[in-house]
Amino acid sequence: MSANRWFATGNFFSAYRDEQRIFATHLDRAIFATFLTALFVWPLCFEVSSKNMLVLDNILVAMVAIIGLNLVTGFAGLISIGHAAFVGVGAYTLALLARTIGDSHVLITHAWPLMLLGCGGMGALFGAFVGLPALRLKHLYLAIATLSFQMIFQWTINFLPMFNQGQTISIGRVFWFGGEVSRKDHYFFWYYVALTIVVVFGLAVRNLLRSRYGRSLVAVRDNDRAADAMGMHPGLTKVYAFALAGFFAGVAGGLHAYLYRGAGIESFTLQQSITYLAMAIVGGLGTLTGAFWGPAAIRLLDLQVENLVEWLTAIMPANMNLATALKPLTFGLVIVLFLMFEPRGIANWWRICRSYVKLWPFRY
Amino acid sequence: MNSLVVSDVTLAFGGLYALSDVNLTIQAGLITSIIGPNGAGKTSMLNCISGFYHPTRGAIRFGERVLTRASPHQVSSWGIARAFQNIELFRGMTVLDNLMLARHRKLDYSFWHAFIYMGRASRQEAVNRAFVEEIIDFMELEPYRKHIVGGLSYGVQKRVEVARALTLEPQLLLLDEPMAGMNIEEKEDMVRFVLDIQKERHTTVVLVEHDLGVVMDISDQIYVLDFGQLIGSGRPEEVARDPKVIEAYIGEN
Known part of the structure; x- marks a missing residue:
């Protein structure tokens, strides 16, 4: 490495360890650190309403879920139409525990980081189990198998009294070092928790993807015959991909339950599964940054359309039905447009912008 | 033998x-x-x-x-390694990643090491990367290291195919x-x-x-x-x- 480590120019790798770095230069590292600090500090500097904070919390929780979905669908190439159900598994793990031992038991209010991991573990178990058909099935047939899990999940929750038949099961307020997290601070508190989880998981997955465990996922996507010849069991790799996705979904589910202080079936329906898929597609399948762009884009779009609908119904009350239909309509349109014109998602725009800035002022 | x-x-x-x-x-x-x-x-x-x-x-x-x-x-x-008749490479990956995949069995760090990517994982990756480089040198694939395999010409893809089989040692x-x-x-x-x-x-x-x-x-x-x-x-x-x-x-x- 040459003297100036701040810029890539003139720096050549002389060891394979150098090549492994996530950030090639100090500049990249500094930008990333500044960005992270900004994310953590800005709520302290500005006045943010709880409603807006909830939107952000929602985006972050969805990001955790999409990291998982992107691993299984984007990297391993296995379409999962039951991702909301896996998120539901996480949420209902917590809810069921709350129902059994009381919603303000110490375990739930104080040991919540452990609970979140537990939700993830349960998600991974279910993921591995639902992934078992991958040993035999491929492509759309496998997708239908995941769809069947979604259906079974919804029916189970809706009909078993154990799960309150899909009605919300409440979960108590959590404690932090300063005591119980109050109603006023609730959304801010979970913003920080979710943000920390997204950052930690993001970095962990970034590491995973450049290791043998990440490469094997892409191998079974690109060519599972060759993957077999390279010495990995393609079926088990797929099951492991589902387990991994289940883990992230489970953690997202746990977060969701804590955030809304309860779990109800309406957040884990088939429609939500499709929304998750849309987020992964719009963000960019098979890219890590896609898992961050997708949820943000879709949720913000949702919000804008909602505002538009409100405004429209206010000025033209007669066309209320039409205005309500606007939301699914735009949603569908956005997916179709992305599939047609930018199948690599927003992550690809990000890539283009980055390479432009990197090369500036040269064209190539 | x-x-x-x-x-x-x-x-x-x-x-x-x-x-x-x-x-x-x-x-x-x-x-x-x-x-x-x-x-x-x-x-x-x-x-x-x-x-x-x-x-x-x-x-x-x-x-x-x-x-x-x-x-x-x-x-x-x-x-026993095999190069296929109809090219069966991992088309979406670089030549380097294709060859590193052939080292899958030789890399034996745990899942948790992969998450942290320090110590064992990083060390083993570097050692195997060096071995892959030896094969790249042997099969004269130096110009294509970071190219996506799907975009290479047929003759080169065939060579990558043989190289990948060789990487299995x-x-x-x-x-x-x-x-x-x-x-x-x-x-x-x-x-x-x-x-x-x-x-x-x-x-x-x-x-x-x-x-x-x-x-x-x-x-x-x-x-x-x-x-x-x-x-x-x-x-x-x-x-x-x-x-x-x-x-x-x-x-x-």
């Missing part, structure tokens, strides 16, 4: 016999070719050896190991038509690689190939298949004179 013994192997798909009672011995350290007309069962034979098909009857042994019922990932971990390398569809220059290169693989890397090579000129020039031993049956075997000059082989495959003059 181990030699591969195929004894009385029959492969049947219902009433269709792709291979019937084939006996082969592939001696360690030599280049053995399997030739024959289209549909003779050459690729089926390789599929049986590498575990993609399991023979209906008969046995395949590699040294002490019995390959008859083994799956491809087992076979590859026992030192096999004792026995199965090459399924490595020269098919190549021009003279690329063929000459590939022949040079095959000879180097045998001589420098001390690897046994099994070659399935239609280019008789190449086969006759570089093989130490040839087996001829026709309609799933072994119709001739021996050194190249013996096979070239064998009337049954001439009738079935080589033709007069």
Whole structure:
């Protein structure tokens, strides 16, 4: 490495360890650190309403879920139409525990980081189990198998009294070092928790993807015959991909339950599964940054359309039905447009912008 | 080094016999070719050896190991690598990642190390990256290291395919038509690689190939298949004179 480590120019790798770095230069590292600090500090500097904070919390929780979905669908190439159900598994793990031992038991209010991991573990178990058909099935047939899990999940929750038949099961307020997290601070508190989880998981997955465990996922996507010849069991790799996705979904589910202080079936329906898929597609399948762009884009779009609908119904009350239909309509349109014109998602725009800035002022 | 013994192997798909009672011995350290007309069962034979098909009857042994019922990932971990006839690379990945995938079994750090990517994981990756570089150097793939495989030309893809098989550090390398569809220059290169693989890397090579000129020039031993049956075997000059082989495959003059 040459003297100036701040810029890539003139720096050549002389060891394979150098090549492994996530950030090639100090500049990249500094930008990333500044960005992270900004994310953590800005709520302290500005006045943010709880409603807006909830939107952000929602985006972050969805990001955790999409990291998982992107691993299984984007990297391993296995379409999962039951991702909301896996998120539901996480949420209902917590809810069921709350129902059994009381919603303000110490375990739930104080040991919540452990609970979140537990939700993830349960998600991974279910993921591995639902992934078992991958040993035999491929492509759309496998997708239908995941769809069947979604259906079974919804029916189970809706009909078993154990799960309150899909009605919300409440979960108590959590404690932090300063005591119980109050109603006023609730959304801010979970913003920080979710943000920390997204950052930690993001970095962990970034590491995973450049290791043998990440490469094997892409191998079974690109060519599972060759993957077999390279010495990995393609079926088990797929099951492991589902387990991994289940883990992230489970953690997202746990977060969701804590955030809304309860779990109800309406957040884990088939429609939500499709929304998750849309987020992964719009963000960019098979890219890590896609898992961050997708949820943000879709949720913000949702919000804008909602505002538009409100405004429209206010000025033209007669066309209320039409205005309500606007939301699914735009949603569908956005997916179709992305599939047609930018199948690599927003992550690809990000890539283009980055390479432009990197090369500036040269064209190539 | 181990030699591969195929004894009385029959492969049947219902009433269709792709291979019937084939006996082969592939001696360690030599280049053995399997030739024959289209549909003779050459690729089926390789599929049986590498575990993609399991023979209906008969046995395949590699040294002490019995390959008859083994799956491809087992076979590859026992030192038998294979380059496919129709390129079966990981198209969406770079040449480097394709080769690193072949080191999958050699990297044995745990899942948790992979998450943190320090210590063991990083160290092993670097060591194996160095080995991959050795193969890249050997197969002269330096210009393509970071290229996405799907975008490379056919001849280069074939070379990556062989390189990936070599990265497994096999004792026995199965090459399924490595020269098919190549021009003279690329063929000459590939022949040079095959000879180097045998001589420098001390690897046994099994070659399935239609280019008789190449086969006759570089093989130490040839087996001829026709309609799933072994119709001739021996050194190249013996096979070239064998009337049954001439009738079935080589033709007069």
